[in-house]
Amino acid sequence: MVWLLVGVVVLGVGVASALQVRGALEREREYRAASECASVPVTASACLWEQEFTVRSADTNRRERNRSPEAVLVLPSGKTWDVTFRQTGPVLSEMEPDDEVVGVIWHGRVVEIRDADGRRQQTSDGPVGWPADRLGGALACIPGGLAAVAGGLWALLARGNRRHAAAATVVRWHGVAIGAAALLTLWAQSGNDWPMWALPAIWGPITLILLACMTGFVIAALRGELEDDEPAGPRGPTPPPPPPTPPPAQPSPSAPDSDGSRTSPVSGSG
Known part of the structure; x- marks a missing residue:
């Protein structure tokens, strides 16, 4: 159930991001053409x-997860502008108090900062990227x-079936791998x-490889090839081996008679 709820939330975030791609592209094109x-x-x-x-000040806020990198810039008139950034570099991390920088203003907001060395960095309001x-x-x-x-x-529909549960686990974790591959590619x-x-x-191509691996592991799980030979569970102490069985007693030989012959244990008449 937890995986199902997490999947619905993540899927909703992904759909929202996809719907914003077109608007972000149009805004970036407008900025580049301005x-x-x-x-x-005015x-x-x-x-x-x-x-x-x-x-005036610059702080990367690396120790505070919920705060974006930020800087306070001062106009020649003395008015201050608070600017935030999506990343710490390459300009913000090198900023020092009293440094001179150039800000690009678009639609009333500082969207880009350029330092004395010509390095540029988009702010949180910048459309590029x-x-x-x-x-x-x-x-x-x-x-x-x-x-x-x-x-x-x-997993919910096939509850109690070990093979289907293993296949569902394979699908879930390969989905995590596909998402991680996208984040690493974006980085x-x-x-x-x-x-x-x-x-x-x-x-x-990375996703195609992961999907091929997922398909193979799902088939193996449904065939039972991912299950252990013995059911998993706590094992108690090994019982001691049974005591050895004593050999059967051998009958004692008959005592010889006085004439040297042996008496047969079975007597019978001719």
């Missing part, structure tokens, strides 16, 4: 404006959620600035 502002925008505008800031993140979430959650739901239902794509199409190009 022109520079002719003057300082209101939120679709043009790009580069503004100089001074760093969001489509790949949404796609990676969908690839990780949808197959994993489906496998968890299928394995959970299989590699983000760290190396690969294009978004690299996600399905790398994750697809």
Whole structure:
């Protein structure tokens, strides 16, 4: 039952991520096609404006799981801007107080930071990279959620059947492996600035291999090849061997007569 509930939740997250991919792509394309502002925008505008800031503080918040990396930037007028980031590098991790940085403002928000060395980093409001993140979430959650739901239902419907229970376990854990492969692929794509199409190009063959392995193990489980020869369970102390059986007693030989002959134990008349 736990696997079934977890699978439904994960599947819902994956579907939500998949529905956001299109909107994230459109927003990223709009940002890349935006022109520079002719003057300082008074209101939120679709043009790009580069503004100089001074760093007041920067914190990666690595010790606090529920807080994003953040920085406080100060305008020449003294007004402060609180900016959060999705990642700690490459700019935020090198920020020091009183450093001069340039922020790109789009739709009234700082979407990108550039330091004196020319390194750039998207903020939490930056549109670049969001489509790949949404796609990676969908690839990780949808197959994993489906496998968890299928394995959970299989185990419930075939309760008491050891072979079917083993096959359901195989399905569930291979779903976890497929989701983990998607997350690792997303991490590699983000760290190396690969294009978004690299996600399905790398994750697809890995998933096909995992599905082939899952099919083979499911067939083996249904045939009983994954079961132990002896049922598992606590074993008591080994009983001592039975005592050896004494050999049967041999009849004693008859005593000889005085004339040297032996008396037969059976007498009979001729």
